[in-house]
Amino acid sequence: MDFGYAREDDDFRTEAREWLAAHAPYGGDRRAWERALGEAGWIGIGWGEGGYGNRAASLTQQVAWAEEYARSGAPARSGHIGENLLAPTLLAHGTAEQKARFLPPIAAGAELWCQGYSEPGAGSDLAGVRTKAELAPDGAGYVLTGQKIWTSLAHEADWCFVLARTDPESTRHHGLSFLLVPMDQPGRIEVRPIRQLTGTSDFNEVFFDGAYARVEHVVGAPGDGWRVAMSLLGFERGVSTLAQQIGFAQELGRVIRTAVETGAAADPVVRERLVRLWAELRTMRWNALRTLGRSSGDRGAPSVAKLLWAGWHQRLGEAAVQVRGAAASVGPADWSPSTPYELDDAQQLFLFSRADTIYGGSDQVQRTIIAERVLGLPRQPRGSGDRGAA
The missing domain is CATH 2.40.110.10 (Butyryl-CoA Dehydrogenase, subunit A, domain 2)
Structure with a gap:
């Protein structure tokens, strides 16, 4: 698809960037942050015109907001599940009464x-x-x-x-x-x-x-819950995928800087690994842009995206501790048994990313979905392992 930005998109991006610069990072209270986003109209910008307290934004403007949010250092969203999962589900399957009851509080950042x-x-x-x-x-x-x-x-x-x-x-x-x-x-x-x-x-x-x-x-x-639940999972990976990749790029940048500082970048094997991670991240971006405008009609697009980023992020976590060397396996110098153990960024990335290929649908499940729903291969027999594509 042609994913160029028009002048009004650039104006929207500038407005978003300036607002975030004035308000983020927001210390401590994540509920207060959600309410601040709601008061400024930044929640639910992809819902369209509905009178639910949100501002409407085009697809390119939604991408601009998501990217600027990721770059700003603003807190992780507590309202993500309501805004990006439940709200589109209600818009697609909810009654008028359900939309009127639940969408305005989500848009206001008042209910999580x-x-x-x-x-x-x-x-x-x-x-x-x-x-x-x-x-x-x-x-x-x-x-x-x-x-x-x-x-x-x-x-x-x-x-x-x-x-x-x-x-x-x-x-x-x-x-x-x-x-x-x-x-x-x-x-x-x-x-x-x-x-x-x-x-x-x-x-x-x-x-x-x-x-x-x-x-x-x-x-x-x-x-009818299965149909509604599967519809919701289709909303889970959309514009937010591009914002996620901004965060990935920031993590990759930190790993590369560490590799240079520790001298690990002098190793040609390490350099090749870092270059491959950079190239794969660019591939993820172009794949996301390619599928964004037609994801509703491409049953395999969410599964392909999940397979791409989950394994990539895991490999990034492995690289993060590799370039640190032996220091990655120990805690801070002033640690003692009487104080909580604090993980540094590389250690946290490595440990948390171990779950990336499991949560949100394991890699095995994503491959089964692609095989059965996209490629038309025979269904996996019941009782033979993962059956998430049922």
């Missing part, structure tokens, strides 16, 4: 969301979810029982969209529903942070013990 998909035993194989949602005796809502895991930002979220089994006799992707569940239900919802190798706890376990969701908060028809 988390995603209740993965479970123990139902991660890559999402169709195996066992969380139950039974219709309450009064017929006005559903009562949820079960567990979700790897739930990003659940400890901060006000709401969770949950894929649950509303037909107890159903199996696999049949009989599932997509429910909007308030998190403020003491005694009915418990959130337990998961401590990672990096020392952070952005992921959580979430336990539902009689949690309640109103019937009018089912998105799509009851039993």
Whole structure:
């Protein structure tokens, strides 16, 4: 596609850059940062004209905003899941009442969301979810029982969209529903942070013990949850992929500078590895630009993008510790058992990137999707491993 920027796009980029320079980085309170973004109209710019409190922006302007945000050093977004996953899903499948209730608070940065998909035993194989949602005796809502895991930002979220089994006799992707569940239900919802190798706890376990969701908060028809959930996953990788690559370029730049400072860049093998990482990152960008305008009709584009960046980021993490040498395997000089262990940037990149080929759909699942849905190859037999393309 022709992805040139018009004068109005450049003006939009300048406005975004100047606003971010005046407001970012924003210290500490991520909820306050979301509200600041909402007040300035920067949340939901890709939703179009809908009267939900957001400003509308063209595709090129959305890219400009995402790139400038990544360059600015602004905080990681707490509202990403509501803005970029739930909101497009509601726009595609929600009722007028659901849109009017949930989109304005997302656009204002006032309500934060988390995603209740993965479970123990139902991660890559999402169709195996066992969380139950039974219709309450009064017929006005559903009562949820079960567990979700790897739930990003659940400890901060006000709401969770949950894929649950509303037909107890159903199996696999049949009989599932997509429910909007308030998190403020003491005694009915418990959130337990998961401590990672990096020392952070952005992921959580979430336990539902009689949690309640109103019937009018089912998105799509009851039993239609699989279609809605798969539609949401299609929204997960779009404009944000280009912004992600800005962050990748910044990480690669730090690795290259470290290689020069430590002398590792004098090694021709290391130089070849760094050049290859740079070339692969450029390839990712051009692939993202090529598919951005037609991703809705290209069923394999999200899976190809995930395969490209996940493995690349893992290799970057390996290079980050390689160019540091022995220093990459030890902590700071003033560390003692009585103080928390602080990872440096290279160590954190290396450890966190180990999960890149697993979360968001493992590499094996992405290859299965491409094989079955794009190339038309025979379906993988059930019981033979990952079945995420079911």
